[in-house]
Amino acid sequence: MKSASVVLSAPTGLHARPAGELVKLVKGFEGSVVKIGTSGRIVNAASMLLLLSLGIKSGTTLLVSVEGGDEQAVLDSVCAFIQAIKD
Amino acid sequence: MTISGPAAIWKRTSSGEPVRSFDDSFTAVHSRLESLSAQDAVFAAHLEILDDPMIKDAVAESVASGMDELAALRAARDGIVAMFGQVDDEYLRARADDVRDIFGQIEACMCGVAAGPVELPQGAVLVAEELFPSDVPGIDFSRIAGILCAKGSSTSHVCIMAHSKGVPIQVGADISGIKEGDIVSVDDPMVDGGRAVAAKVRAAGRKLYVNAGNLDDIRRGIEAGADGVGLFRTEFLFLERDSMPTREEQARQYKEALLACGGKVLTLRTMDAGGDKDLPYLSLPREDNPFLGLRGVRCSLARPDLLQQQLGAAVDAAREVRALCPQWFAACTPLRLMLPMVCTLEEIRAVKDALRELAADYEEILQVGIMIETPAAALDAAALATESAFFSIGSNDLTQYVMAADRGNHYVSHLYNPYSPAVRRAVELSVKAAHEAGIPVGICGEIASDPRATDYLLGLGLDSLSVSRL
Numbered sequence: 229m230k231s232a233s234v235v236l237s238a239p240t241g242l243h244a245r246p247a248g249e250l251v252k253l254v255k256g257f258e259g260s261v262v263k264i265g266t267s268g269r270i271v272n273a274a275s276m277l278l279l280l281s282l283g284i285k286s287g288t289t290l291l292v293s294v295e296g297g298d299e300q301a302v303l304d305s306v307c308a309f310i311q312a313i314k315d
Numbered sequence: 316m317t318i319s320g321p322a323a324i325w326k327r328t329s330s331g332e333p334v335r336s337f338d339d340s341f342t343a344v345h346s347r348l349e350s351l352s353a354q355d356a357v358f359a360a361h362l363e364i365l366d367d368p369m370i371k372d373a374v375a376e377s378v379a380s381g382m383d384e385l386a387a388l389r390a391a392r393d394g395i396v397a398m399f400g401q402v403d404d405e406y407l408r409a410r411a412d413d414v415r416d417i418f419g420q421i422e423a424c425m426c427g428v429a430a431g432p433v434e435l436p437q438g439a440v441l442v443a444e445e446l447f448p449s450d451v452p453g454i455d456f457s458r459i460a461g462i463l464c465a466k467g468s469s470t471s472h473v474c475i476m477a478h479s480k481g482v483p484i485q486v487g488a489d490i491s492g493i494k495e496g497d498i499v500s501v502d503d504p505m506v507d508g509g510r511a512v513a514a515k516v517r518a519a520g521r522k523l524y525v526n527a528g529n530l531d532d533i534r535r536g537i538e539a540g541a542d543g544v545g546l547f548r549t550e551f552l553f554l555e556r557d558s559m560p561t562r563e564e565q566a567r568q569y570k571e572a573l574l575a576c577g578g579k580v581l582t583l584r585t586m587d588a589g590g591d592k593d594l595p596y597l598s599l600p601r602e603d604n605p606f607l608g609l610r611g612v613r614c615s616l617a618r619p620d621l622l623q624q625q626l627g628a629a630v631d632a633a634r635e636v637r638a639l640c641p642q643w644f645a646a647c648t649p650l651r652l653m654l655p656m657v658c659t660l661e662e663i664r665a666v667k668d669a670l671r672e673l674a675a676d677y678e679e680i681l682q683v684g685i686m687i688e689t690p691a692a693a694l695d696a697a698a699l700a701t702e703s704a705f706f707s708i709g710s711n712d713l714t715q716y717v718m719a720a721d722r723g724n725h726y727v728s729h730l731y732n733p734y735s736p737a738v739r740r741a742v743e744l745s746v747k748a749a750h751e752a753g754i755p756v757g758i759c760g761e762i763a764s765d766p767r768a769t770d771y772l773l774g775l776g777l778d779s780l781s782v783s784r785l
Contacts, residue, residue: 248363
């Protein structure tokens with residue numbers, strides 16, 4: 229398992245549209261289980277409902293972990309995606 | 316701004332009994348969201364929520380334990396919404412609204428619920444308990460003057476969409492006791508200026524154009540929902556440079572402008588040099604009285620080489636865009652060429668002659684119309700209408716010339732009044748002449764952007780208002 233932390237800078241937090249795009253990205257990595265967590269909870273990032281229920285606000289530090297598949301590559305692209313969310 | 320109109324109440328009616336199975340309803344909502352997601356990313360996100368196996372699993376689990384499908388759906392909804400915890404958090408409340416909306420759509424489908432206003436007269440105020448994102452595609456924003464909602468947040472999808480269309484919306488309003496057709500008002504400080512004008516112009520069923528000085532203005536205006544560009548000042552191409560822009564250079568800009576309009580009207584005003592706009596490379600003569608001198612179309616006709624370059628560029632741009640997007644030209648060409656400072660029929664004919672030399676078929680790719688900004692044009696509007704495809708009243712110069720008062724001269728600026736009876740008469744003459752000739756007449760001066768003047772201008776019969784900013 230590989231993990232890293234990343235900060236969400238989007239001013240309005242992780243709202244429905246970017247969350248949907250993130251879920252779509254995560255679902256594309258077959259054989260990898262991607263989890264995203266805040267200080268309170270860690271959830272499977274392939275579930276839109278669980279991801280939204282984290283209530284991720286702007287400036288939150290997220291812990292991303294990947295198990296299975298090309299762990300480093302998946303980790304890098306998920307972190308890069310989260311960092312690139314700007315709205 | 317505040318706007319009022321007759322209430323049209325958004326109702327949800329249901330048979331009360333389930334008419335479709337959960338599976339069928341799920342599939343129906345799924346395919347609806349799929350088709351909507353192409354036009355709005357919010358619905359793509361809703362599709363991801365719907366596709367979360369948690370929803371189907373929760374319903375199946377409750378059904379297996381003996382609940383009927385509708386009760387199971389509601390139990391699943393309550394369980395999932397509860398996951399979003401406390402409601403005092405704006406972020407989580409908005410996410411919970413997304414979830415409730417999706418469950419609401421499934422339930423509506425299962426119960427055969429129909430949602431919408433019974434009747435929606437032009438200029439009505441839509442009154443609703445709550446409007447969900449899934450309701451938004453069913454709202455005809457071009458018909459309504461405003462929206463009143465009892466519930467919802469100012470960052471909800473319907474608020475964002477209403478503002479993007481220039482429609483005022485008030486959430487958290489007290490709608491109890493409002494009956495169909497009652498005159499109600501909407502107070503929305505987020506909508507002002509151009510948008511306030513927009514709401515009234517739309518409510519009256521007239522055209523709303525935007526003025527533009529460059530490509531960014533066009534893009535912003537079209538994005539904000541304008542019906543087109545009512546005045547595209549081409550001066551930006553000519554000012555602050557040492558030489559005349561070439562035909563190719565101009566054509567490239569006009570093509571970009573046409574493409575930015577996406578098939579909507581682009582009213583390209585030909586070079587309006589002279590007066591207070593001096594272009595050193597034209598070496599225009601020094602005049603004692605430049606505002607009564609070589610301005611607008613007079614300047615263009617005095618320099619046929621420049622006129623030809625600009626007309627040629629317009630023709631080239633229109634042809635290129637027509638080749639790319641022929642459907643935009645199918646009913647009527649979106650490119651309108653507008654001549655400033657016209658006083659006589661001969662001026663229009665001279666420009667048309669120059670056009671004909673450049674392109675025998677010019678009438679298929681552009682329309683030629685004029686600005687009404689001189690007393691001569693207003694007084695002789697009936698004759699000028701015979702050679703014009705449209706009129707656009709330039710109220711700033713028209714006021715100045717009708718009243719013979721320089722607005723910048725404080726000794727006479729009290730005379731500069733666009734509401735004065737003489738200016739009103741000039742506008743009325745122009746509107747009457749245009750309508751008798753069957754051509755549209757709009758207004759593009761500053762007064763068009765003043766929400767306090769909108770009712771007055773619409774009352775004068777103008778077909779379009781072109782605002783400085785939307």
